[in-house]
Amino acid sequence: MHIAILEDDPVQRELLTLLVQQGRHTCKGFETAAMFQAGVQAETFDLALIDWMLPDGNGGEVLQWLRKTVGWQLPCIVITAREEEPVTVAALEAGADDYIVKPAKPLELLARITAASRRARPGQLPVLRAGEYEIDITRQRLAMAGQPMELTQKEFDLAVCLFQNMGKLLSRDFLLDKVWGVSTEVDARTVDTHVSRLRRKLKLDGTHGWKMVSVYGFGYRFERVDG
Structure with a gap:
């Protein structure tokens, strides 16, 4: 799969990139919501990993924009250091398919990517x-x-x-x-x-x-x- 990674922290973005590539996926990283929005309109992605706290907004705003602009066919997983229940609920209500608390565990991350993609495209070959x-x-x-x-x-x-x-x-x-x-x-x-x-x-x-x-x-x- 080709995965979009929205993460403003360069260290975290590089870590997510390495984990995704270990799962035999390709990816492209974005550090701001604006860059991410321009990227998903210019290139086709199979899944998005979205940080909740961003320098020019938050993951909820990005998810709402994504669902209105791109639709629901793109699986989205929110990744954040905050594990409070209100944040989890807000992410899911905004349109996230799943939620992972940092630091992401490698095997869990790859399993959740596979599961989210499978739910979005049942029976479809990759x-x-x-x-x-x-x-x-x-x-x-x-x-x-x-x-x-x-x-x-x-x-x-x-x-x-x-x-x-x-x-x-x-x-x-x-x-x-x-x-x-x-x-x-x-x-x-x-x-x-x-x-x-x-x-x-x-x-x-x-x-x-x-x-x-x-x-x-x-x-x-x-x-x-x-x-």
Whole structure:
């Protein structure tokens, strides 16, 4: 998922960013309500994490604006250091889907993100995002830098498998099982051929922030290129 983080404290914002990324999500941080409002109108997000106390307002005002402007399809979780019951009630009445008291516990935060998204989109498969790449599993579409890519069904299935396992060492047997099925008659060379084609089509050489790394005698790792 692609998550908007509204948090004015740079340390807390960086911490939330790290936690979100550990859950294999992408995100963008905003330090004021005004910046957040401009951001969600210019870019599509799957969920928002909103601090309650802000330099130019509060989370309740942001939530009310969000529900009137964007609607109810965007799940929102309020994160704040205040745990008084009136604040919790105010957040939920303003339109929050959930509420977390700082400091956010990593596993709890990721679980609540998943739960809020699931409630908002029951039965809907996710849109996977990583930098300039976006995969809409439901519509069977993959875009790079906003441009739809032409892929065969197996290339698309392989791309989904890779984006769902970013940073992991994947054997050829694992990819054969996930993409072609356990009863397939094809061999490991088929995996190599499709990986080569996908690497070329999607430019997975590091130029767009991601690369496909061959691991001799084993398989592949799909990883981010920092810097």
